[in-house]
Amino acid sequence: MKRRNFIRTLFVSGAGIMTAPVIKAAAPDAPSDLKPQTNIETARNIPRTMHSMPGKYPGKVVKANHPNPVVSGKNI
Numbered sequence: 001m002k003r004r005n006f007i008r009t010l011f012v013s014g015a016g017i018m019t020a021p022v023i024k025a026a027a028p029d030a031p032s033d034l035k036p037q038t039n040i041e042t043a044r045n046i047p048r049t050m051h052s053m054p055g056k057y058p059g060k061v062v063k064a065n066h067p068n069p070v071v072s073g074k075n076i
Helices: 003-025 040-045
Strands: none
Touching: none
């Protein structure tokens, strides 16, 4: 294979890979209002125990509003 053909093949295949999701998303027969099936109701029917997720000590999400919340390795 010649160098030009090799480069051309790389370019064309790369362009095809880049445009495939765009073409697939623009397909008129693709239903966009379908929701995926989940098992949330089944999971809610299982009784929770001490060993269930998120565990005995679940984490908390906090937000710091102070511009320097940590000074010298200690929280203010």
